[in-house]
Structures are given as C-alpha cells and as structure tokens.
Amino acid sequence: MERLASITVGLLLLSACAPPAAYFGKIEPPEEAVLRVGNGADPASLDPHRAPGSVEEQILINLFEGLTEYDPVTLEPIPAVAEAWEVDARAMRFRFHLRRAARWSTGRPVTAWDFVYSWRRALAPETASPNAYLLYYIKNAEAYNTGKLKVRDRRTGRFLRDEFGRDLLLTAEEADRIRRGEGSDAEPRLQRLRRRLEGFVWEAVSLRAEDVGVRALDEHTLEVETEVPTAFFLKLTSLGIYRPVPREAVERHGRAWTRPEHIVSNGPFRLVEFTPGRRVVLEKNPLYWDAARVRLERVIFYPYDEATTLLNLYKGGEVDVLVSGLLPPYALRLLRRTRDYVSGPYLLSYFLLVNVRRPPLDDGRVRRALALAIDRERLCRRLLAAGQQPLGAFTPSDFHGLYPRPKGVAYDPEQARRLLAAAGYPEGRGLRLRYLYNAGALHAQIAEALQAEWRRVFPQIRIELIAQEWQVYLETVRLGDFDLARRSFSADFSDPASFLDSMLSTSPNNPTGWRNPDYDRLVQQANAEPDARRRMALLARAEHVLLEDMPIIPIYSSVASFLRKPYVRGWHANILDRHPLKFVVVERTATAFDLQAVTRAR
C-alpha cells in the first residue's frame, strides 16, 4: 500500500517538476535561527550508553560533548572537553587535559571524574550497553563488561597473554573445566587454553569497575590505559559511547533520566522536548563553554521514516536538511539534478553473506565463481542512481590513500564459468541457492538484478529469492538458515578495522560460519601494532585473506546523499554522516543568503 502511495506521488512529482539545476521546492529560511532535520526514525534512547545507532548518535552528540569532537568535514578529532592531550610512544597511555570552563547544564564543572564514572557505567554489565564493544580497547574493559576472567600467574603476579599479545580471557565455566581437566578433542578452544596454561600456577581473576584503565589524576586530567597499543584511539573518543553522562541525574532518575524534565547535559545544546513519533527539540545551551560559537537557537529532529513524506516536507519548506539515506530511490535521478542534492563518499559496504557451513557454498570455488560473475558496473549504473561505486573488496574506501586496500574481485565471466565447472556445476547445472533479503524495494531490485547476472553467466543456475520481514530476516540470518543473505555494514569509526573486526571468528556479526585463524591473527596483530603504516599493511593482508576465501561477496560501496536547503551552511557530506550542529548556521540575512539571486541565477 505504501509502495503504491509513493509511486502515485512519485509520478506526479516527476511530471510537475522544475527544470534542471534549480532548487527543489520552497526556499524560505525559517523566521528564527532554527534548523529542522529529517532524521529518519525516533531515537530509541538519548542515553549515550544505551543508544543503539546513528539515529540516536545524530542527536546526542549535540547534547553531550566528549573529550574530542568530530571535525564537521574530515571527522578528525578536534579539542572539545579536552583542550589538549598527550600520547606515549607505544600508543598505550593517553593523557587528556580537560578544559576548566566546561560545564554541565546545572552549572557544575565537567571533571575527569565524570569520564571515569561514565566509562565505568557504559561498561557495567547492568547497563547492558549495545555498543560497549567500542570501549574494549581500554584496559580490562572487555573483561569487566562481559564478566570474563583474566588469568594471573601467581609466581610473577602478571596476567597471561594470548598469542596476539592480549590478556587471556576465560569464561568462569572454561576456568572451572580447565581446572578439572575436562575438554574433549571436540573443543579445540578448551584444548588450546589448557595447553597455554600448562606449567603455570594460575588463578582466574574477575575484574571490577575500578580495574578499568581510566583514571582521574586530578580534577582536570584524565589518563587512559589501553589493553594493547591503540594508535587510532583518538578516533574513538568522539563516539557517542565515549561521551560523559551526569552522575547526579542518572542516579536520581534511573531509566527516566533522559526525559527533558530530568536531563542534564554538557554539550552545545540541551533537550527541551521529546515526543515519540513527532519530534525531538534541542535548544542552545547558554552554559556551554563555547556558546558564543553556536549560531542555532533551536534544532528540531523529525523522526519520519516514510521517504516520500519526508521529501514532501522538504519540498514544502517544512524541513531544511535530511540525513543521508532517506531519499526515495524512484526520485533520485530527478533529485540529483537539483542544487539541493549533496553527495560524497560514505563508509558503507553492501555485500552478501555466504553460508560456508554447508554445500555447495562450503566450496571456495563456487563462492568465487558467484563473485566473479557479477558485473558490478552495470548494476550500479542501472539500479543505483545516487552514485554508488562497484565494490570488489570488503572495505569501501582506501582511507585517503592510507590503507593499501586489496583490489578484490572484478567481473570475469570466463573465469567464473571455469571455476564453477571445476566445482562440478558446469553452466550452473544442479546449483540451487536460497538468497535471503529483507523486504524492501531496493533490496528486492538488487536481488533480482543479481539473479539475472548469475543467470547470464550460468544459464542453468537456480536462485530462489526469499524476502522476509526485518525481524524475521535478522533471526534467519542469526540462525544461519540461508545460502546467500544480503547485508550492509557501516563503519563505527573511520578505520578499516571497523569493518574487518566484524568478520573475526568471535564476532557476533559473522553468521557465515567462516573462521580462519590466519585472518584472526592478522587482525589482532594489526590492532596491537603501534606503527600506523605497518598496522594498515597488516589489515590489508587480513582483508586479502578474507577475499581469497570469500565468505562475503562484495557488491557496492554506498554514498552519503541528501538534500540541503541553500540557506543551511556547515552541514557537510562526510564519511560517517555525522553532523555536529555546533558548526551549522542558518543564514537569514539578504547579504549572506540572497534568495533572489539564487532564484534568478537559474
């Protein structure tokens, strides 16, 4: 039904539309310094530690200020609550000097203790934070969060390490069973652990909040110790989960502390309204240390998820900017010609998960043949109008040339045919695969296009397309009941590790059944490598291993694409689609924003 609605409006929009290279719809800056953002969904929570994703992040990075803030263009860390920092040579000890002027909205200064409290809370098992794993780089954080035990050598008093130089982690059950000498050959992990512990007098130690590697040296100095060298730690400190929460409000109001009447925050804006389904309203925080710089008085986030409705609101001048990914695909070709359209690289890979646990896809040749048979250029050109790029590797970017990304697969039908014939399926005869995706116009189109691509190269292949409702799809993927399943993955922070970590054998985001010890070792080694260039080289080698085995079939890398009214300045396309509103301006004066001129010019 909704699809019909979008098509109706879509057709009418297209027919009633303006000549190319004009602005789209009404251009009238709001009366006051208000920015109205189409944000795509309601925030599930505005608690930085409980917020699951980018919808929430978009709002809460403006409410809570971290040690560092995102640069609005490059997303590199810039000073925020921390005005300066030092890193030791091994990238394991980070010292932050906090700004004395930083204040909570109650007037209380923001201190190093606030960060200690906050990070411990984020990691506390009771908090059940969905993003706690982003803090695991901090010493003892993972052990405290998951309740796992570290192993202490009683003779030296030191923790034992695993083969990657990280402290060894055991579950309580594993520790017990190793002590009792249990564990059959069917449990290689237990075997390995037992071998590792042989000859040691050891004890299993559980870690508490106080053991987490974050300390306040004094009120304005925070010291962080990481588990292993973490050269990219400063890319993490701008993430939502690293931002501080106000102890007094959290302890007094419990789960309700983020309600507008209770919330205390330290960012450039404060929350004045949250009406589920309707809007979230922020207002400038007068106590913010850099308030002079903040030009917006109010910001309204609309949660509407219906792409056509949002587009209508934008055209009608009720919304000033949309976050990326909310434009209806049917209108993209038209919208790309308007001057409102902004696009740029975005760290999101669209790929297929391959179930390597069962035939025929347990055979690497079949996986590779399927990957080689896709003409990604054609797919992107025909189907994806926002400027998505064909993707042969897992990571969608070379990170400004810093990352020697492997080339990956390219279209090679000859080779594909040969491989599949060698695997016993000449022309795809006898090959039946179930392709799983979540119901949605774009995913269905891609699935059909891929089906056609494969059929072109292997005329006898049979691909069964299975569309499922979102939650059912998630469950089916989790249970591994698929041959191929579509998936997209966007980075948490701008680093290849954000992608590659997800394919570790221990990652909950790897439902393919693929595990490769070489891959795990290379990624872990890279994550502990202090030298940035060597680290990137190791990651690239890991990605190469991944692409050799092909437990995923890359399809395309996405782009950030959205609409922005001409009077909005400081909202840029960037690779994570993060927009700190501190830097955004709505121009209303005739000189800064000459509406007449723009309209006449085209």
Added chain:
Amino acid sequence: MGRYVLKRLLFALPLLWLILTLTFFLVRWAPGKPFRRERALPAEIEAHLDRHYGLDQPWHVQYVNYLRGLARLDFGPSYRYPAVTVRELLWRGLRVSAPIGFAAYALALGIGIPLGMGAALRPRAVWVRALMGLAVFGVSTPNFVLGPLLVLLFSLTLYWVPPAGWGEGRHLVLPVLTLSAAYIAYIARLTQSGLQQALAQDYIRTARAKGLRPRTILLRHALRPALLPVLSFTGPSLAFLLAGTVVIEKIFAIPGLGHFFVQAALNRDYTLILGIVSLTSVLLIVLNLVADIAMARLDPRVTFR
C-alpha cells in the same frame, strides 16, 4: 438500563482477556526480539537485557506477571523507548488519533446527512447528483491514493497547508479531509435509504393528513428513524477512527496510535503492542455499547434486555 450496561460490560471482560492472551502469545511466537538490530549484540549483553526486562523467564511466568501489572493498569515499559512507559505512549497516541478521528467523523456526518437527505427528497437536483458523484469518488478512491493527491494539490503546488506533520491546526486539514472522504458516501447512502423508507411509512401519511408542517414531519418524524442505521454504523466506525488509522498516520507522519501500532509490531515491542490492542478493544466495546444505548433512546421499539 443500568443492569443491561453492567451485563454487557461483564460479558466484555472474558472477551478482553481472550484477545490479550492470544496477542500475548502470538507476538512472542513471532520470530525476532525487541532488542535485535542489524548489528548483532554480544551474547552476554543480550542476556543482560533479557534479564533486565524479564524476558529470560518462561512465557507463562511473563504472562502472569503481565496480567498482574495490567490489573493495576500498569502496561509496563516500552522496549523501544526505555525512558517512556506504554501508558504514556497510549495516552499520547490517543490524544493525537482521537481528535483526527472525531473531526473526520464529524465532517463526514456534517456533509453526509444533509447530502443523504437531499438525495432522498430531491434525487434529481443537479447539486445532489454532483455532490453524490464526488462522494462516490471519495469512497471508491483508496485513502493512500487520495491522501497523496491532496498533498500534491494543496501542499506542493499551492503551498497552502503542510504536506505532513503534527502539532498545529493546519496539520489537521489534509488527514481529516482524506479520512472523512471514505465515510461521507456511506453516511449519505444510509441516510438516503433510511429516509426514503421512513417517508413511505403509514404514520408519515397520518402526520401529513393531520396537517403538520412538512418541516416538522421531516425532522421529527422521518429523520429520527432514518438515522438509526447511521447510528449503528457510527459505533464501530468511530472506534476504528479513534484508535488510529495506520495508512493515514503513515502518509501524513502523524504520531497517533496507528503509527505506534505499526512501529511496535515491526520492533517487536511486546508491551506496546499489547497496550494498543487492549486500548482498541476497550474502545470498540464501549463505543458499540454507547451506540446501542443511543439506538434505544431514539427508537422506542428497541428495549434493553
């Protein structure tokens, strides 16, 4: 009459219980869980969340706990919005959906009844035929087509009213128009046939013979029985309108009960689904009862039993 009302309400209780029980187990039976998202959670964290919300308990324990809470009118916390309770969401949703529903139905009555009367009294008049044609267009055009058409005309071409949103009076215009369009023709037709029947009755001829004014005959003697079908149609229609209309709320981005119902189902927000189902059921039962009582008031032939 008091006894009658009491009896109806007592009969409604087991019905409510049945609806709730079915819903409770059906939603848990559906694949998925409230906290599942594209990024999978580590097993330990999912276990913590389950424990926090009591989802680690067996279904029958959860069920008993839920009914206990419900007895105190406590619908529990929403899984999707941890800082908000289901009761609060229901109240907010109702405060949005109910005005739209009322306004739409009032508009439908306000146009539909006079139109139906016109059609019964002057079936050949040009204005009657034109308006009737329009009403039939309204009822035969699905609202997900009519809504966008109105948006295109009034919001994106003329820029008179906003295309979507909620909070000010101007946001009401398009959803109310769209929603009432489906009811105008129904009401007009019901009024028309009711009135034609009533006018053919013997007591109307008697009234005419007595020399009553045509106006009095029409308004007091003919219209009252003629509107009975409209009234019995009103109960369930109004209940559905007040409980939120999924498609309209989606097209016009209205944060009403229909919107929350869809979201809750998609997110597997168990408590919110149950809350909305119970609210809708109660509304339906109560409004049907009210319609029946009003019928009895209007029609002396109907008695309470």
